Amino acid sequence: VISTLDNLLFCLILLMFSSLSSYLITPKVIRFLEKKKLVRYDVHKPSRPEVPHGGGIALFCSLSLTLILSAVLYPNYLIELLVFYGVTTLSFIVGLIDDIKILKGQTKTVLSVAAIIPIILGHLICPTRIVLGHPRAPFIGRMRLTIIYWLLLPFAIAGPANAVNMLDIMNGIMPYTTLLASTSLLVSSMLLGNQLGLILSTIIIGDLLGYYPYNKYPSKIFNGDSGSLMIGASLGALAVLTRQEIILLVALLIHLLNAFLVFSSIKGFKEHREIKERPLKVLEDGTLIANLSKTAPLSLTRLILLIGGPARETDIIRIYEVLQWISTFLAITTAIFMVIQ
Amino acid sequence: MNKKKVVIYIGTLVISIWLSLLLILIFIEKVLLVAIRNSLIRSVLGISFYFIWLLSGYLILHGISSYFIRRNKARSSPKSC
Numbered sequence: 001v002i003s004t005l006d007n008l009l010f011c012l013i014l015l016m017f018s019s020l021s022s023y024l025i026t027p028k029v030i031r032f033l034e035k036k037k038l039v040r041y042d043v044h045k046p047s048r049p050e051v052p053h054g055g056g057i058a059l060f061c062s063l064s065l066t067l068i069l070s071a072v073l074y075p076n077y078l079i080e081l082l083v084f085y086g087v088t089t090l091s092f093i094v095g096l097i098d099d100i101k102i103l104k105g106q107t108k109t110v111l112s113v114a115a116i117i118p119i120i121l122g123h124l125i126c127p128t129r130i131v132l133g134h135p136r137a138p139f140i141g142r143m144r145l146t147i148i149y150w151l152l153l154p155f156a157i158a159g160p161a162n163a164v165n166m167l168d169i170m171n172g173i174m175p176y177t178t179l180l181a182s183t184s185l186l187v188s189s190m191l192l193g194n195q196l197g198l199i200l201s202t203i204i205i206g207d208l209l210g211y212y213p214y215n216k217y218p219s220k221i222f223n224g225d226s227g228s229l230m231i232g233a234s235l236g237a238l239a240v241l242t243r244q245e246i247i248l249l250v251a252l253l254i255h256l257l258n259a260f261l262v263f264s265s266i267k268g269f270k271e272h273r274e275i276k277e278r279p280l281k282v283l284e285d286g287t288l289i290a291n292l293s294k295t296a297p298l299s300l301t302r303l304i305l306l307i308g309g310p311a312r313e314t315d316i317i318r319i320y321e322v323l324q325w326i327s328t329f330l331a332i333t334t335a336i337f338m339v340i341q
Numbered sequence: 342m343n344k345k346k347v348v349i350y351i352g353t354l355v356i357s358i359w360l361s362l363l364l365i366l367i368f369i370e371k372v373l374l375v376a377i378r379n380s381l382i383r384s385v386l387g388i389s390f391y392f393i394w395l396l397s398g399y400l401i402l403h404g405i406s407s408y409f410i411r412r413n414k415a416r417s418s419p420k421s422c
Binding site: 137138139140143144146147148246249250253254257260261264265290292294298300302303304305306307308309310311312315318319322323326327330334337 | 342343344346347348350351352354355356358359362363366367370371374384387388391398399402403405406409410412413414417
């Protein structure tokens with residue numbers, strides 16, 4: 001039995017190791033991507049600089065190393081850690097394929113749905129360790145969802161993975177917002193006394209903390225789909241394995257709102273390159289304005305520009321940061337309501 | 342850009358979605374699932390309420406977006422005498 005003090009110490013070790021490893025690995029990945037000419041234009045800047053594309057490689061390497069360390073520190077959670085690693089690996093592979101050879105929107109969505117397989121396999125092999133169904137809800141306790149839960153389960157990973165991917169639109173937004181979302185899961189794991197949640201959220205937080213300095217405005221590296229799909233999927237896996245689905249839903253409200261606006265306006269799964277009209281326009285001086293065409297797809301950024309008027313990239317980034325703080329506060333409040341119940 | 346205005350508008354929207362989510366969860370779990378004994382009817386009604394919640398969210402969001410698109414178009418178009 002691990003005491004609380006040991007637990008905190010182990011989590012601190014994991015946090016330091018994870019952040020240090022991603023901080024040290026990322027510059028090497030940047031050099032590698034530059035050497036291989038895997039770069040993309042930063043379209044929101046007037047000079048359109050070329051930026052290495054595929055930061056997911058750094059995030060995945062650091063996550064893998066930290067998961068090995070966590071298996072040594074917490075051998076009693078080996079099965080859960082293996083399942084978690086399976087989900088992140090599958091989503092990373094899907095993202096990496098998309099970074100190298102652009103996939104169609106529908107193909108990417110179907111492949112990201114397949115990332116749930118390790119969880120289902122884990123549940124079939126070890127039903128006492130990988131427990132599915134009846135997520136926790138505020139004021140209710142365990143929900144009585146049966147049919148809907150199994151209908152929605154395939155999207156438990158694909159949902160957050162694609163929602164995070166769709167909001168990965170400007171420098172630093174993805175790591176900043178998901179860092180706060182994982183912090184809310186860390187706090188809720190503490191409040192609910194969930195050790196596995198504490199371990200997994202610490203690993204993700206450390207990973208993003210070390211990586212963020214390279215991705216924040218102005219970015220030295222882009223996350224790529226390998227980064228955003230993997231981080232979104234890892235948050236989904238964390239939520240399913242620790243039954244914190246509702247808390248994650250609230251923590252990712254901004255991402256889900258954006259995904260809902262896009263999906264409902266383009267009516268289906270489409271890769272952004274397949275959409276003819278863009279939701280926003282970039283002027284020569286780098287100012288962003290909303291596309292006023294009726295046929296242009298809706299997105300949260302477009303709505304922000306429609307409400308607030310023309311903006312610089314940094315203005316949009318600051319707004320997303322503030323909105324994510326609101327979501328994080330609501331997610332922690334939801335966890336407190338669960339404790340009260 | 343008026344950042345304060347954007348944060349107030351979208352922040353209110355996010356808080357409203359959160360509140361409506363809590364309300365629909367509590368209504369279905371504490372009222373609907375307790376009041377109805379038949380499992381099939383319970384499931385159908387539960388799914389229908391979640392669907393109505395999503396549909397109303399869709400209509401409200403698209404209503405808000407259409408309003409702002411119309412307002413921006415009216416502002417950007419040249420005024421006739």
